[in-house]
Amino acid sequence: MNNEGLTGGFEVTQPNNNDKTATLEELETFLGVDHFNWFQIITSDNNPLSDANGNLLAAPYIDFPKNGYSTHWSDDIPWHWDEVSPPPTNTRDWGSGFLLSTSYEGSTLVFEDFPSDSAGTKVDFATFLVADFGDKTYDILGGFSWSVxxxxxxxxxxxxxxxxxxxxxxxxxxxxxxxxxxxxDRLSENNSVVQPTPIPTPSPEKIPEPSTVFALLLTSLAACSDARRQKQIRA
Structure with missing residues (x-):
């Protein structure tokens, strides 16, 4: 048996002007978005972690907190994947698989999380697709919740x-x-809508639009195709 976690992603499915599947970068240009990322918050935790300063956290807390956990480095941006690397002096756990750039795979923004902890731990998560406008403003394009x-x-x-x-x-x-x-609230009329709002497509021009479905799959850790992003910071 193996640890279970969540893996999946946000996928652009519509073609661009060259009749090829549009990339995330093309979608960003069309929407006026600087980049996409994920936001995750822990809404319940009976065995919470400590922040970068060693202070015990209390739910709800953002995953990752600013500058990470006591045992794991993270940047000072609220999103799930790091957008910069740690300084050379960093001594806490970290790997390049936590970088946003490694989660951009053509038309797909990957999400993966495989938490591990001591027996009896129960944690509830809420995770959302973020459109970051590059000026410390953002919009939300949909989300899901899950528990381990x-x-x-x-x-x-x-x-x-x-x-x-x-x-x-x-x-x-x-x-x-x-x-x-x-x-x-720039990209949708109602941000309580779970799925990303489809972009109207003027005829006959073809433009990229976000997929209306999150490709979320439960999988075992052993089935994960890319071990770089196996997230076990709770161990």
Whole structure:
């Protein structure tokens, strides 16, 4: 048996003007977005971690906190994948697989998380696709929630997955308070809509649009195709 986690991504499925599947970069240009990333917040945790200063966190807390956890480095940006590398003096756990650039795969923005912890740990997550405008403002294009539980054998099991999760005002306020990023409703009329809003396509011109489905799959750690991004910071 292996630890379970969540892997999947946001995929652009529509063709560009050359009748090829549009890339994430082409979608960014069309939407006026600087880049995409993921935002994740832990909404419940019976065995919380400590922040970079050694202070015990209390849910809800952003995953990763500013500058990471006591045992794992992260940047000072609120999004899931790091956008810069740590300084040479860093001594905490980190790998290049945590960089956003390694999660851009053509038309797909990858999401992966394989938490591990001590037996009895139960953690609830809420995860959202972020459109970052490059000026500390952002919009949300959809989200999902999921839960894990660590059994007596210390193996993690995914116990819940819901692809109809709303990005709440409380989440936006926490991002503003802790990171100084401001929510900006630019890309959809109603950001409580779970799936990304399709972009109207003027005829006959073809333009990229986001997929209307999150390709989220439960998988075992052993089935993960890219071990660079196996996230086990809770161990």
């Amino acid at each position: 539980e660590v059994g007596s054998n210390e193996l993690t099991e995914v116990t819940y997955l819901n692809t109809a999760t709303i990005f709440s005002d409380a989440f936006a306020q926490q991002i503003q308070r802790e990171f100084g990023y401001t929510f900006a």
